Amino acid sequence: MNLTIETNKCLQAYNSLALAATASHFCCVSNYQQLEKALAFAKSNNLSVMPLGAGSNLVLASDVEGLVVYVDLLGVMVTEETDIPEGHVDVTFCAGEDWHEMVLYSLKRGWYGLENLSLIPGNMGAAAIQNIGAYGVELSDLLVSLKAVDLESGELFTLTNHECQFSYRDSVFKQSLKDKCLITEVTLRLSTSPVINLAYPALKGYFLDRQEPLTATMVSEAVCSIRRSKLPDPKELANVGSFFKNPVIPATKFIELQGKHLDDGADIPGYEQDGGAVKVPAGWLVEHCQFKGVRHGSAGVHKHQALVLVNYNDCPASNNAKDILDLAATIQKKVFADFGIDLEIEPRVYGFI
Ligand SMILES: Cc1cc2nc3c(=O)[nH]c(=O)nc-3n(C[C@H](O)[C@H](O)[C@H](O)COP(=O)(O)OP(=O)(O)OC[C@H]3O[C@@H](n4cnc5c(N)ncnc54)[C@H](O)[C@@H]3O)c2cc1C
Numbered sequence: 463m464n465l466t467i468e469t470n471k472c473l474q475a476y477n478s479l480a481l482a483a484t485a486s487h488f489c490c491v492s493n494y495q496q497l498e499k500a501l502a503f504a505k506s507n508n509l510s511v512m513p514l515g516a517g518s519n520l521v522l523a524s525d526v527e528g529l530v531v532y533v534d535l536l537g538v539m540v541t542e543e544t545d546i547p548e549g550h551v552d553v554t555f556c557a558g559e560d561w562h563e564m565v566l567y568s569l570k571r572g573w574y575g576l577e578n579l580s581l582i583p584g585n586m587g588a589a590a591i592q593n594i595g596a597y598g599v600e601l602s603d604l605l606v607s608l609k610a611v612d613l614e615s616g617e618l619f620t621l622t623n624h625e626c627q628f629s630y631r632d633s634v635f636k637q638s639l640k641d642k643c644l645i646t647e648v649t650l651r652l653s654t655s656p657v658i659n660l661a662y663p664a665l666k667g668y669f670l671d672r673q674e675p676l677t678a679t680m681v682s683e684a685v686c687s688i689r690r691s692k693l694p695d696p697k698e699l700a701n702v703g704s705f706f707k708n709p710v711i712p713a714t715k716f717i718e719l720q721g722k723h724l725d726d727g728a729d730i731p732g733y734e735q736d737g738g739a740v741k742v743p744a745g746w747l748v749e750h751c752q753f754k755g756v757r758h759g760s761a762g763v764h765k766h767q768a769l770v771l772v773n774y775n776d777c778p779a780s781n782n783a784k785d786i787l788d789l790a791a792t793i794q795k796k797v798f799a800d801f802g803i804d805l806e807i808e809p810r811v812y813g814f815i
Contacts, residue, residue, distance in 0.1 A: 463493070463495050463496065465489055465499040465500055465503070466490075467487055467488070467489050467500075467503060467529070468487070468488045468489065469486065469487055470484055470485075470486065471487075471488035471530070473485055473514075473517070473522055473526070476514060476517045476530075476532065477517030477518075477520050478518040478583060478696035478700060478701065479520070479521060479696075479700050479701065479702050479773050479782075479783075480700035480773055481521065481522040481523075481773065481783050481786075482782070483522035483523075483524060483525050483526060483812075484525045484526070485512075485525070485528070485529075485530040486526065486527050486529075487503075487507075487528065487529040487530070488532070489503075489531055490532040490534050491532070491534060492558070493535065494535075494646070497535075497611060497644070497646070498616060500529065500531050501611070501616050502616075503529065504528070504529040504613075507529075509528045509529045510528035510529070511528060511529050511531055511644070512528055512531065512641075512812070513531050513587070513644040514531065514532045514533065515533055515557070515558075515584055515585035515587055515588035516560070516584045516585050516588070518583035518584045518703065519584065519588065519591075519592065519702055519703070519808070519809045519810060520702065520809055520812065521783060521786060521787065521807075521809050521810070521811045521812065522783060523783045523784075523787060523812060523813040523814060524783070524812070525813070526812060526813070531644065533557045533585065533587050533644065533646075534558040535556040535558040535587075535646055536556050536558050536559055537556040537559075538554070538555050538556070538559065538564070538567065539554045540552070540553055540554075541553065541554055541649060546651070547651075549653060549654050549655055550651050550652065550653055550654060551573055551651070551652055551653075552606055552650070552651050552652075553573060553649065553650055553652055554648070554649045555586040555647060555648055555649075555650065556586065556646065557585060557586050557587025557644075557645050557647055558586070558587065559585060560584075560585060560586075561579070561582050561585060561586060561594075562580060562581050562582065564576070564586060565577065565579060565682065566580075568652060569678060569679055573652035573654065574652055574653045574654070574655065574656050574657045575599075575603075575604050575650070575652045575653050576599075576650075576652065577657075577659075577678045577679075577682040577685065578596060578599040578659055578662070578681065578685055579595070579596055579597070579599055579601070579685075580683075580685040580686050581685060581686045581689045581690075582594050582596060583696065583703070586647075587644075587645040587646070587647075587648065588645075589601050589648065590608055590626060590633060590645055590648055591635045591636065591645075591810075592631045592632065592633065592636065592808070593626075593630070593631060593632060593633050595631070596685070597662040597664070597665050597685055598659055598660075598661040598665070599659060600628070600630075602623060602628035604650045604651060604652065605626065605628075605648060605649070605650055605651075606622070606650065606651045607621060607648075607649050608620070608621055608645055608649065609645070609646050609647045610639075610643040610644060610645045610646060611643060611644045611646055612642065612643050613641070613643055613644060614642070618646070619643075621634070630708075630710065630741075631707050656677060656678040657678070658676050658681060659681075660676075660681075664688055665681070665684060665685065665688070668684045668688060669684065692767055693767060693770060694767070694770060694772060699764075699772050700772060700773040700774075700775060701770050701771065701772045701773070702808075702809045703770065703808075703809075704744070704745075704770065705770060705771040705790060705808060705809065706748070706769060706790075706805040706806060706807060706808055707744065707805075707807075707808045708741050708743055708744045709741070709742050709744060709747075709803050709804065709805060709806070710735055710741045710742075711739065711740055711742060711803060712738070712740075713734075713738045713740050716740040716742070719801060720732075723801075728750055730742065730746070730801075731743055731746055742803065743769075744769055744805055745768045745769035746768075747797045747800075747801060747805065748763065748793055748805075749768035750800075751796045753768060753793055753796070754768045756789070758785050758788060758789040759777050759781075759784075759785035760773055760774050760775055760776060760777040760780040760782040760785045760786075761773060761774070761782065761785035761789045762774055762789070771786055771789060773785075773786060783813075790807060793805065
């Protein structure tokens with residue numbers, strides 16, 4: 463039950479961009495009592511609290527002056543409620559559980575719905591922060607509710623799906639509850655019969671020549687295979703996945719842009735959204751602005767995936783975080799100059815350069 467507080471802790475092994483920022487204070491909590499103690503310590507020492515999961519959606523631009531709380535709450539429970547629709551099960555996952563491990567765990571138990579979200583790095587708690595999504599499914603399609611602790615009062619509270627205010631890579635935790643709470647568990651409603659969702663074109667294409675009936679496990683394996691072929695593994699090349707959100711622009715602006723770029727042969731792709739907006743793939747914009755494979759100090763745009771910025775960590779004299787953010791700013795400027803579109807950074811940036 464004891465809580466160990468470390469000081470001047472290097473966070474390089476705790477973030478997938480491998481940035482060597484230091485936390486003035488650091489602890490790991492694996493139960494509620496430790497969490498309570500950690501919050502009390504932060505309060506009595508006037509420290510801000512930063513919850514940390516697997517560090518796969520962070521840019522640590524400078525050292526953290528505060529208490530970094532590594533969330534290691536583990537456990538999975540089937541919820542016994544009476545109002546669960548037939549053919550479904552509500553499962554509560556503690557925040558420290560690894561997302562992909564839980565996708566595989568669910569599949570093994572015959573709980574379906576998470577397959578399309580296979581192989582997304584990170585932990586269960588952080589999944590709600592940016593409403594993780596991939597291959598046509600978002601967390602918000604499955605989340606019933608979650609529990610969180612108020613960082614100021616230490617009180618535990620519950621939020622329903624609606625109260626989380628989910629939208630594309632966004633939630634109340636990036637808005638009014640930003641830096642105000644630590645998520646301790648999430649409850650998902652999963653199906654007890656397979657749900658095959660091939661709405662996403664790349665996934666549908668993967669199975670085009672297959673004749674045999676598809677299983678949820680086959681879909682999960684296909685998603686893993688497509689992801690491995692497209693995205694660098696952070697263990698081999700430090701990155702945070704997509705560095706920019708896909709911008710959503712009004713349909714009128716999209717049509718105007720298509721007309722404007724007809725002459726330079728740019729066939730701008732766009733996907734219609736509810737309410738007449740169009741989502742433009744950020745990777746296409748970055749690639750079209752000739753950034754694929756470009757290097758800046760230790761940072762670079764991945765050779766095969768323009769949406770992924772990587773930390774090569776090979777310029778000892780460089781400030782790696784500054785290199786990454788400078789490169790991102792150069793890309794943002796050029797995309798705005800060429801297309802009039804603002805690219806928003808997807809991972810959470812801590813500190814300033
Ligand atoms: C190779 C790669 C591919 C990726 N692909 C996708 C993808 O397809 N779709 C997608 O949506 N994302 C993707 N991501 C981004 C990332 O995996 C997700 O955002 C993931 O949910 C982050 O989880 P984490 O535990 O690593 O969070 P962290 O990086 O540790 O934290 C992210 C933010 O959440 C906060 N936080 C963490 N845990 C808690 C908690 N328990 N309570 C409150 N706040 C908390 C942190 O303070 C921080 O602000 C990818 C990342 C990589 C590296």
